[in-house]
Amino acid sequence: MAEQRLGIIMNGVTGRMGMNQHLIRSICAIRAQGGVALSNSDRVMPDPILVGRNADKVEALAEQHGIDRWTTDLDAALNDADDTLFFDAATTQMRAKLLKQAIAAGKHIYCEKPTAETLKDAIDVAKAAKKAGIKHGVVQDKLFLPGLLKLKSLIDSGFFGRILSVRGEFGYWVFEGDWSPAQRPSWNYRKKDGGGIILDMLCHWRYVLDNLFGEVESVSCLGVTHIPKRWDEHNKPYKADVDDAAYATFQLKGGAIAHINSSWCTRVRRDDLVTFHVDGTLGSAVAGLQKCWSQARVNTPRPVWNPDVPQPINFFETWSEVPGLGSYDNGFKVEWEMFIRHLFEDTPFKWTLVEGAKGVQLAEAGLKSWEQRKWIDIPELKI
Ligand SMILES: NC(=O)c1ccc[n+]([C@@H]2O[C@H](COP(=O)([O-])OP(=O)(O)OC[C@H]3O[C@@H](n4cnc5c(N)ncnc54)[C@H](O)[C@@H]3O)[C@@H](O)[C@H]2O)c1
Numbered sequence: 609m610a611e612q613r614l615g616i617i618m619n620g621v622t623g624r625m626g627m628n629q630h631l632i633r634s635i636c637a638i639r640a641q642g643g644v645a646l647s648n649s650d651r652v653m654p655d656p657i658l659v660g661r662n663a664d665k666v667e668a669l670a671e672q673h674g675i676d677r678w679t680t681d682l683d684a685a686l687n688d689a690d691d692t693l694f695f696d697a698a699t700t701q702m703r704a705k706l707l708k709q710a711i712a713a714g715k716h717i718y719c720e721k722p723t724a725e726t727l728k729d730a731i732d733v734a735k736a737a738k739k740a741g742i743k744h745g746v747v748q749d750k751l752f753l754p755g756l757l758k759l760k761s762l763i764d765s766g767f768f769g770r771i772l773s774v775r776g777e778f779g780y781w782v783f784e785g786d787w788s789p790a791q792r793p794s795w796n797y798r799k800k801d802g803g804g805i806i807l808d809m810l811c812h813w814r815y816v817l818d819n820l821f822g823e824v825e826s827v828s829c830l831g832v833t834h835i836p837k838r839w840d841e842h843n844k845p846y847k848a849d850v851d852d853a854a855y856a857t858f859q860l861k862g863g864a865i866a867h868i869n870s871s872w873c874t875r876v877r878r879d880d881l882v883t884f885h886v887d888g889t890l891g892s893a894v895a896g897l898q899k900c901w902s903q904a905r906v907n908t909p910r911p912v913w914n915p916d917v918p919q920p921i922n923f924f925e926t927w928s929e930v931p932g933l934g935s936y937d938n939g940f941k942v943e944w945e946m947f948i949r950h951l952f953e954d955t956p957f958k959w960t961l962v963e964g965a966k967g968v969q970l971a972e973a974g975l976k977s978w979e980q981r982k983w984i985d986i987p988e989l990k991i
Contacts, residue, residue, distance in 0.1 A: 609649045614948060615691030617715070619659045619682060619706065620698025622669060624793065625720060629749070629940040630697050631658070636673050637941055644948045652948050659685055682706075686713040693718060693951065697747075699795065701802040704729040707961075711736045717744040718947055721811040723964035725802055727972045730965035734991045737961050745947040745957055746964035748815045750882075752939030758900035758932040759884065759893055760820060767902065768888025774821050774860075776868035778809060778882040779853070781875050785839030792872070794840035797848035804850035806831050809870040810974045811967030813858070815959070818966070821886075822860035828983045829856035829974035834873040856974055894927070898936075901927035962991050 616635070620626040635654050638644055643651035657677035660666035670678040679685050686694065686709065694710035696703055696719040704724035707717055717737060723746055724730035737744045750756055762768065783790050795801035796808065806829065817824050831851030838848045853871035860866055880896025893902040909926045943959070950957035966989050973984040 609651065611643065612646075612650055612652050612952065614652050614654050614693060614951070615688070616654055616656045616693045616695055617659060617682075617685045617688075617691050617710075618656045619694070619696045620720075621658050622660045622662065622665045623697060623699075626697035627669065629938070630695065630720075630944075631656070631669070631673060633938045634941040634944040636675075637938070638944065638948075644945050644952075646949065646953055648953075650952075652952055654948070655691075657685055657688075657691060686710055686715065689714075692716055695719060699802060700725060700807070704733050707733045708736055711740050711742060714740070714742065716742045716951060717961065718746075718944075719964075720747050721964060722807055722968045722971060723961055724968055725807065727965065727969050730961075730968040731989075731991060734961040734965045738991065743951055743957075744961045745943075745950070746959050746961060746967075747940065747943060748812075748819075748959045748963065749939045749943060750812050750816050751819055751959075752942045754898045754932060754936040755880070755895040755900050756816070756820070756884070757936065758930040759886065759895040761932070762886075762891075762893050762900070762902060762930065763820060767891050767904070768886060768893070769890030769905075771821060771862075771864045771886060771888045773864060773887050774817070774866040774868075775885040776813070776816075776866065776870075776882065777878055777885075778868065779871035779874045779876075780881050782852075782872040784835060784837070785843070786845075790838065794838065794846065796872075797838050797850060797852060798846065799850045804831075804975075805870050805872060806851050806854045806856075806974045806978070807968075807971045809854065809868075810856065810971040811964075813856070813866075813868050813870075814967040814970040815963060816884075817858055817860060817866055821864050821866060822862040824858050824866075824970060824986050825861055826859045826983050826985045827856060827970060827973050827977055829854055829977040831975070831978040834871075851978070854974065854978075856977075893930070900930040900932070902930050903927045962989065965989060965991065 621631045643653040658666050658670050659682050663680050666678045694715040782792050796803040831854045836848050839845050853873050858866040883896050885894045891904040909921050949955045977984045
């Protein structure tokens, strides 16, 4: 059993996602467990170099998590032939440019979504990766959530019969930032900084819908800026000029209809911050981040419409929890491990920059649908 090293240039790790999900919960966790096991029982040990603009912040982060290497010089990091993978979770706006620079330097790529701000750029990056013959992957974390894995097991078992519809509710109240600090970075609410919930969330809905319920064939989307004034990290008011909610309907291959509300302006009274309610001819299910509940055709209660009496059925009690496998690892870490195996032993890995570009394609179509007030078809993406 030998240990193999993977040198990773990690960019954007002082940010929310980069730090929490990718550095701490994925790379540090993989290091702590002794690396990623390969089929020949070798282990791959990630050896990251943290990259950021603010030396004090990056140094402190590296020290806090027992990482030896950090830098503020991305160009120099990309020139080091011993570090073969470039990872990016920094601002969306710089992603396409940075990915192209890393591809030109011969690095493999793993990155957050969206892979670019426009479909044209997302396709350019995917083409550059293909031409360079490097390996590439994009974070598609929702697929690895326990709730969605349980839902997938119901789909694969034929539990639903014919799937009729999927209703997704994503969102929670993001504080405006005046009397209570916002729990998301302020760039999310500014157009010039790459914000907007459609660009952010429709990338996710593309791979969730494509992989679970049928490829997205068309979209109708209405965006809105519900809250036009917010306060930033320095408590300064600013104009929020992008969509902070999106109400989108999707037609899927195979005939199912999906409708997903995405909102940073809604107060939660449901099972989780995101829920997917699936109705099929033989059964229904509701999945949240962790849990999933099902109701079979034979267990379906018989409600009778009578507004004159209080509802006699407690509907929540008529569902059974899907037990699943018991314990699940962090979804971001699971995908990192799959990608690392793909790098070292060429195991199949579906979630490439081409799949990432499909996410951007749907986001762009959603924005176009909103602007033009009409349904937009989603053509097959050939790269
Ligand atoms: N997979 C998911 O569920 C998920 C969730 C949220 C965000 N994201 C994606 O992750 C990325 C980061 O989002 P976040 O919420 O962590 O944001 P964040 O603001 O917390 O972090 C952004 C990072 O980018 C760096 N950065 C910003 N501007 C920069 C510049 N000009 N040059 C160099 N570095 C710069 C910041 O220093 C920080 O490290 C975005 O692309 C976003 O779409 C993914």
